Amino acid sequence: MEIAANIITLLLLIPGMCLGSHVDEQPRTVETLLSYLETNESTTKQCFARYLPQLENEGATWSKSYSRCLWIATTGRQSVVTNVAAAQNQIREAALGISAFIDDCLGIADSLAFFNCFAKMSKRQLATVYTISYNASEDALRMSQQLGTIEVEHYLCTNRTEHTYVEGTDRVFRDLDQCLQQNEEH
Ligand SMILES: *[C@@H]1O[C@H](CO)[C@@H](O)[C@H](O)[C@H]1NC(C)=O
Ligand SMILES: *[C@@H]1O[C@H](CO)[C@@H](O)[C@H](O)[C@H]1NC(C)=O
Ligand SMILES: CC(=O)N[C@H]1CO[C@H](CO)[C@@H](O)[C@@H]1O
Numbered sequence: 538m539e540i541a542a543n544i545i546t547l548l549l550l551i552p553g554m555c556l557g558s559h560v561d562e563q564p565r566t567v568e569t570l571l572s573y574l575e576t577n578e579s580t581t582k583q584c585f586a587r588y589l590p591q592l593e594n595e596g597a598t599w600s601k602s603y604s605r606c607l608w609i610a611t612t613g614r615q616s617v618v619t620n621v622a623a624a625q626n627q628i629r630e631a632a633l634g635i636s637a638f639i640d641d642c643l644g645i646a647d648s649l650a651f652f653n654c655f656a657k658m659s660k661r662q663l664a665t666v667y668t669i670s671y672n673a674s675e676d677a678l679r680m681s682q683q684l685g686t687i688e689v690e691h692y693l694c695t696n697r698t699e700h701t702y703v704e705g706t707d708r709v710f711r712d713l714d715q716c717l718q719q720n721e722e723h
Pocket of ligand 1: 624627628631665668669672
């Protein structure tokens with residue numbers, strides 16, 4: 538903390554030392570610089586004491602918002618999956634019915650009975666296959682649309698969080714900079 542404060546004060550001082558009105562005079566010795574740092578230390582400390590908590594606040598707000606964005610997206614995806622569970626079950630049941638019928642036919646050793654079994658594959662079973670395909674493609678489309686919306690919302694949420702953080706920290710850094718500069722002008 539203290540070291541960081543001194544380093545930043547040092548960085549603020551160096552351009553002034555190089556370009557200041559004292560160019561023709563003896564360069565300031567390290568000793569003078571150190572005494573400057575010492576005499577200005579308390580105001581520098583005050584600046585950091587005031588603005589570091591604000592920076593920490595910005596960080597905490599970012600962290601909370603980011604977690605919230607993540608939570609919204611995760612629960613959103615979970616509810617999409619939960620909502621299609623019934624449709625998925627209907628398709629599974631229908632497919633298992635057809636599968637059982639086909640398995641029965643495949644299990645028949647006698648050729649004539651084998652052919653007769655498949656010959657009995659009724660229009661109804663074919664209609665079920667069609668319904669499975671129709672429902673499945675509709676469900677897949679609706680689901681990917683809903684998941685896509687969640688992704689977009691998630692992007693907007695994190696982007697907004699990022700934006701607020703960048704703006705907030707920028708403001709604090711400018712205030713801190715001003716505080717340190719006032720310190721320098723005293
Ligand atoms: C297909 O969808 C309709 C309407 O949601 C539903 O009533 C039917 O049970 C579904 N059938 C299958 C095989 O998924
Ligand atoms: C994301 O944030 C950046 C910077 O804040 C902004 O320029 C951009 O427009 C934002 N994008 C969306 C889609 O909001
Ligand atoms: C507030 C304070 O201590 N300011 C000092 C900062 O350093 C300059 C240069 O040494 C002094 O003149 C100020 O009094």
